[in-house]
Amino acid sequence: MAVDPLIELRDVNKHFGPLHVLRDISLTVGRGEVVVVIGPSGSGKSTLCRAINRLETVESGTILIDGEPLPAEGKDLARLRAEVGMVFQSFNLFAHKTVLANVSLAQVKVRGRGKREADLRSRELLERVGLADQADKFPAQLSGGQQQRVAIARALAMDPKALLFDEPTSALDPEMINEVLEVMRQLAQEGMTMVVVTHEMGFARSAANRVVFMADGRIVEDRSPEEFFTAPESDRAKDFLSKILKH
Numbered sequence: 001m002a003v004d005p006l007i008e009l010r011d012v013n014k015h016f017g018p019l020h021v022l023r024d025i026s027l028t029v030g031r032g033e034v035v036v037v038i039g040p041s042g043s044g045k046s047t048l049c050r051a052i053n054r055l056e057t058v059e060s061g062t063i064l065i066d067g068e069p070l071p072a073e074g075k076d077l078a079r080l081r082a083e084v085g086m087v088f089q090s091f092n093l094f095a096h097k098t099v100l101a102n103v104s105l106a107q108v109k110v111r112g113r114g115k116r117e118a119d120l121r122s123r124e125l126l127e128r129v130g131l132a133d134q135a136d137k138f139p140a141q142l143s144g145g146q147q148q149r150v151a152i153a154r155a156l157a158m159d160p161k162a163l164l165f166d167e168p169t170s171a172l173d174p175e176m177i178n179e180v181l182e183v184m185r186q187l188a189q190e191g192m193t194m195v196v197v198t199h200e201m202g203f204a205r206s207a208a209n210r211v212v213f214m215a216d217g218r219i220v221e222d223r224s225p226e227e228f229f230t231a232p233e234s235d236r237a238k239d240f241l242s243k244i245l246k247h
């Protein structure tokens with residue numbers, strides 16, 4: 001399949017003090033592709049995800065969104081950032097605003113939509129994530145899984161070209177993990193371009209087009225889930241998988 005690149009990283013490097021946390025990272029995510037990033041704790045997965053829309057600065061290398069280099073600051077950065085939505089481990093909803101207002105807010109402020117139009121779109125998206133009947137509640141009245149689904153609706157409300165997920169289920173009780181993964185699976189099937197940092201190997205196996213395995217700030221393997229899970233090539237990946245499978 002010819003790749004139509006939507007997100008590209010070329011030779012990206014970053015340190016935190018003496019720690020070289022991203023080492024010569026080159027990665028291309030094609031339009032409609034789901035790339036799941038896995039690896040041991042501290043290997044740089046979240047930093048990579050956050051670098052893609054410059055929540056972390058990088059020291060060298062290039063990041064392109066739909067062919068446009070991501071600038072360090074300014075209007076073009078804000079515009080490109082809005083094209084790549086982000087869903088975090090902690091849902092970061094406004095506690096004093098209703099679910100509906102949480103989904104509508106950025107549409108009005110960033111996209112310049114009128115309130116009525118934004119609310120209409122928010123209701124459609126809440127329906128899509130199975131929360132149509134929760135629109136008037138406040139975040140604290142919802143379960144963690146429901147709150148994360150609101151956060152996904154909020155990200156979708158910006159009409160992003162791609163979504164980045166940074167450990168979206170790590171803060172959830174086990175019984176709520178699946179309802180969030182199910183929404184993500186649905187988005188993947190609908191063709192959303194997604195980069196997902198997760199420890200959920202079942203999701204990586206079943207929803208990813210590619211698995212990127214990181215260790216010590218490097219991409220060590222970048223392959224289909226079938227190949228990666230049945231025949232990992234590197235000792236680091238073999239070691240990682242054997243530890244995970246023991247749990």
Ligand SMILES: Nc1ncnc2c1ncn2[C@@H]1O[C@H](COP(=O)(O)OP(=O)(O)OP(=O)(O)O)[C@@H](O)[C@H]1O
Binds near residue numbers: 042044
């Ligand atoms: N703001 C920061 N300042 C200093 N060090 C940081 C900062 N953020 C992350 N680090 C360090 O950079 C390394 C990579 O962190 P990162 O969160 O990207 O790893 P990760 O692979 O996502 O790990 P985990 O699976 O535990 O979330 C870790 O050693 C971490 O302690």
